[in-house]
Every structure is written in C-alpha cells, then in structure tokens.
Amino acid sequence: MFHTQSDVVFIKGLKVEAVIGVYEWERAITQPLLIDIALETDIRRAAKSDDVTDALNYKAVCDDVSEWCQAIKAKLLEHLAGQIADKLLTKYASHKVTLSIAKPTAIQQADAVGVQITRHAAASSDEPAVNHADNHQSNDV
Numbered sequence: 124m125f126h127t128q129s130d131v132v133f134i135k136g137l138k139v140e141a142v143i144g145v146y147e148w149e150r151a152i153t154q155p156l157l158i159d160i161a162l163e164t165d166i167r168r169a170a171k172s173d174d175v176t177d178a179l180n181y182k183a184v185c186d187d188v189s190e191w192c193q194a195i196k197a198k199l200l201e202h203l204a205g206q207i208a209d210k211l212l213t214k215y216a217s218h219k220v221t222l223s224i225a226k227p228t229a230i231q232q233a234d235a236v237g238v239q240i241t242r243h244a245a246a247s248s249d250e251p252a253v254n255h256a257d258n259h260q261s262n263d264v
C-alpha cells in the first residue's frame with residue numbers, strides 16, 4: 124500500500140545540551156545541539172476532531188528527543204541521528220522521518236556542522252513489499 128498523503132508534523136531548531144563528540148575533551152562537557160525534525164503522518168483525524176489525543180504531539184516529541192540525546196551521549200552525530208530516527212519511528216505514528224542535527228559551536232569557522240538523515244518505518248508484515256519498478260500503472264506520485 125502506498126502512502127499518498129504527505130502531511131508533516133515538524134519541529135525546527137530544538138535546542139538540547141548534551142554530551143556529544145569524539146574527542147576526550149568533548150566527553151567532559153556538554154555542547155548545544157540544534158535539531159530539526161519532520162515526521163510524515165496522517166493528520167486528518169486530528170484535523171477533524173480538533174483533539175490533541177488524535178495528533179502526533181510535537182511537545183511529546185520534543186521532550187523525548189531531548190531526553191534521548193542526553194542519555195545516548197553519542198560520539199558521532201551519525202550514531203545519535205540513527206538512534207533517534209529509529210526511536211521516533213517505533214514510538215510515533217509516522218512512516219517517514221527526516222532529522223537533522225547540527226553542532227553550532229563545533230567548528231569556529233562555520234555557522235554549524237551536522238548530519239541530516241531520512242528513515243522509513245519497516246513495512247508492516249501483513250502488507251507484502253511492493254517493487255515500485257513493477258508498478259508503472261500506479262497513479263501514486
């Protein structure tokens with residue numbers, strides 16, 4: 124089954140102080156991280172009900188991501204981003220997450236450095252995997 128809607132719940136510039144970095148001196152301090160998140164999700168139920176319990180709650184996502192960053196104490200931004208994307212897809216009703224994590228104070232000559240990743244939820248077991256190359260007749264874009 125294709126996902127044809129492209130609704131997104133997003134968070135921009137979430138600031139988290141966490142232990143992050145590969146060098147010895149970085150393991151003894153916290154540094155700021157700036158995090159952007161886009162969670163693809165179907166917002167139609169929340170749009171109709173106007174009830175936050177029907178929504179993918181961005182406050183809950185901010186709280187979780189802050190806590191996970193501080194707990195993981197990753198060396199590489201790649202590791203941190205991968206772990207957080209996996210946790211978001213497991214916990215929240217989203218089939219695709221795009222996540223960027225920047226270290227604004229890591230490189231003096233740069234405004235920020237970081238990584239951006241996109242991850243998809245595993246296809247559910249009751250839906251056979253679809254080979255998109257074999258679906259030329261599909262109206263989905």
Ligand SMILES: Nc1nc2c(c(=O)[nH]1)N=C([C@H](O)[C@@H](O)CO)CN2
Nearest residue numbers: 143144145146198199200201229230
């Ligand atoms: N691709 C990456 N390169 C680097 C990372 C990283 O997480 N991913 N980290 C560092 C250091 O921790 C750096 O931030 C210290 O200034 C270097 N390169």
